[in-house]
Amino acid sequence: MEEHIGKNFPEPTVETEKFWQGCRKRELLIQQCNECGHYQFYPRIMCTDCMSRNIDWMSATGRGKVKTYTIIYRAISKAYAKDVPYVVAIIELEEGPSLMSNVVGCKPEEVKVGQEVMVTFEDWSEEISIPKFTPLPLS
Numbered sequence: 001m002e003e004h005i006g007k008n009f010p011e012p013t014v015e016t017e018k019f020w021q022g023c024r025k026r027e028l029l030i031q032q033c034n035e036c037g038h039y040q041f042y043p044r045i046m047c048t049d050c051m052s053r054n055i056d057w058m059s060a061t062g063r064g065k066v067k068t069y070t071i072i073y074r075a076i077s078k079a080y081a082k083d084v085p086y087v088v089a090i091i092e093l094e095e096g097p098s099l100m101s102n103v104v105g106c107k108p109e110e111v112k113v114g115q116e117v118m119v120t121f122e123d124w125s126e127e128i129s130i131p132k133f134t135p136l137p138l139s
């Protein structure tokens with residue numbers, strides 16, 4: 001975990017605390033509205049579709065597709081120097097919502113738009129685990 005010292009750590013808030021607790025337990029939690037069924041990410045206090053506050057957390061499958069991506073060659077700080085080059089991607093989850101993450105477990109030049117990926121978690125500290133995505137074998 002020492003290799004992550006100095007990186008930009010997420011700071012859980014009232015809205016996101018549950019999400020980060022889920023990551024710690026290897027669960028990718030997203031929100032679902034009890035009124036209209038809408039799924040959403042990032043976490044909010046109300047449904048972005050019908051404005052209901054009657055929303056719950058549910059465990060996403062963790063499967064998704066690369067919607068778009070870029071390869072980072074220049075580290076934004078010393079803490080990221082060992083990571084470059086790395087992929088920053090928008091992942092569209094099976095449930096619909098998208099999130100920004102990294103594609104890991106393959107060479108950056110092997111990442112493709114439309115590629116199927118699966119969530120994995122990287123422990124940055126005792127409290128924080130970061131969701132990342134690895135390519136699924138082609139079916």
Ligand SMILES: [Zn+2]
Nearest residue numbers: 033036047050
């Ligand atoms: Zn709703």
